[in-house]
Amino acid sequence: MLIKNGNVIVFENNDVKVKKLDIRIKDNEISEISKKLLENPNEKVIDATNKVVMPGLINTHAHIAMSIFRGTFEGSDLYTWLSQKIWPIEDKLTGDEVYNATNLSILEMISTGTTCVNDHYFFSERIREALEKSKMRAMITRVLMDSDGEKASENRINEFIKLYETRDKNNDLITYSVAPHGLYTCTGKILEKARMLATKYNLPIHVHFLESIDEIESIKKLHGDIAVNVLKKYFDGLHVILAHGVKLADSDIEVLKTLDCGISHNPISNLRLGCKIADTTKYLEEGLNVALGTDGQGSGNNLDMFETMKIAGLIQGGIHENEKRISAKDVIKMATINGAKLLGLDDKIGSIEKGKKADIIIVDISKTLDNIKLLPNVDIISNLVYNTEGRNVDTTIINGEILMENRIVRVIDTKEVLKKF
Ligand SMILES: [Zn+2]
Known part of the structure; x- marks a missing residue:
């Protein structure tokens, strides 16, 4: 899987930065992080333009x-x-x-x-x-x-x-x-x-x-x-x-x-x-x-x-x-x-780093009515903390598997869960 063109949240020397990067996921791990990765044939591609890509x-x-x-x-x-x-x-x-x-x-x-x-x-x-x-x-x-x-x-x-x-x-x-x-x-x-x-x-x-x-x-x-x-x-x-x-x-x-x-x-x-x-x-x-x-x-x-x-x-x-x-x-x-x-799991999860398990979320920050609170988005990190809600998350990936994409939950039947509850 390739996540392209996203604003990626990375941790560098105790600092938190936003960088334009592409992320490749192979099996359940993050295998490559770089600027402008080339698409492989038959690869699932997620376009994260106008989105934030961050650790789950x-x-x-x-x-x-x-x-x-x-x-x-x-x-x-x-x-x-x-x-x-x-x-x-x-x-x-x-x-x-x-x-x-x-x-x-x-x-x-x-x-x-x-x-x-x-x-x-x-x-x-x-x-x-x-x-x-x-x-x-x-x-x-x-x-x-x-x-x-x-x-x-x-x-x-x-x-x-x-x-x-x-x-x-x-x-x-x-x-x-x-x-x-x-x-x-x-x-x-x-x-x-x-x-x-x-x-x-x-x-x-x-x-x-x-x-x-x-x-x-x-x-x-x-x-x-x-x-x-x-x-x-x-x-x-x-x-x-x-x-x-x-x-x-x-x-x-x-x-x-x-x-x-x-x-x-x-x-x-x-x-x-x-x-x-x-x-x-x-x-x-x-x-x-x-x-x-x-x-x-x-x-x-x-x-x-x-x-x-x-x-x-x-x-x-x-x-x-x-x-x-x-x-x-x-x-x-x-x-x-x-x-x-x-939780003693920082060798596996918690950041977007090569070799870690792909637990990643993608947050929509596009200029839409739903995101009006973000404008002008001059400080993405501040907006993530103070102006973003859970419902702005559009894709959730755990262990390299997409559990929700474009707000459609794939792994469990939403209607059934609500009915049983
Ligand atoms: Zn308690």
Whole structure:
């Protein structure tokens, strides 16, 4: 496949640039990037004139089956919402419901430019079934917790082991994490078990971490220590994906710097649930890796990573009263290469580079009524972050395969998914 005449987003020496380049994809990899590549006979050619060609967006924290909970949160707080609304309903969910809700989210992601998602849920074999059919790239898990007793906890561990042991070893689109729900919902016993599983299978840990103020005290009560020390006690030496990290004191950042971890920043969910604003400007300055996530649609509204990029950039102005805060270029990296690093996949995805897997999206910036917000398009990068929406994505390619072209999703039946949902 050849993608011609596009405005390509490339990363060079920590900078983000827009260059007129052609990209050749052979099998599932980017094989050539150059000015004016010649067309080979029988090659699929995509003309990207008046389009931006960029790395696919990486959503580093979501609960994709939670599309079913969109619109359930209003005027509550995180713990009340979880304990009184979400958890009781989740207890009654069926595998088929999770499957159909997952398919809706897959459609939402493919059509808004997300090419890889890090999921955190249960009925994970049904989630995997939907992901494999649609050819999405994803990291999945079976969430662990033991706040509701020993028996339930054992079942979850067994479900995780079964999920991992029954994986298709030839399918490298699907990777796995070990996921204790949070340090406030998991005792030392299950955290120790999570450490053993992650070590045995060589997998990262994916855990909710310091999302809200109540969590700080709950963790102290349950573990007799502060969150970063609990994290260090159980997960030192493992790669850890921390979802949220809103409530980090300066002393917490110092501890995190000694661990192999990074932050999945979920700005819309944090704002929606009233969890305040994570100081991502400071985290990045301190050398922590920060990537972006949407969280589930119940708290995060939707899976449109362009919306998340815009809010992630804007809200730093709410806590930093000067220009010394993250730039649009930082935000583009947070949504792509930083996400790949956070998932431990940066040797494969996250940037448009020769030898990487072809996870690429093409965004329409032509002079049309739909794109009137972009005019005059003097700064493509700024416009991508602040004036582009998921629906401006016209083509989504994952692992060298076209999942959506000219906004027609090819891999799953849109009408059927909407009907079943
Ligand atoms: Zn979450």
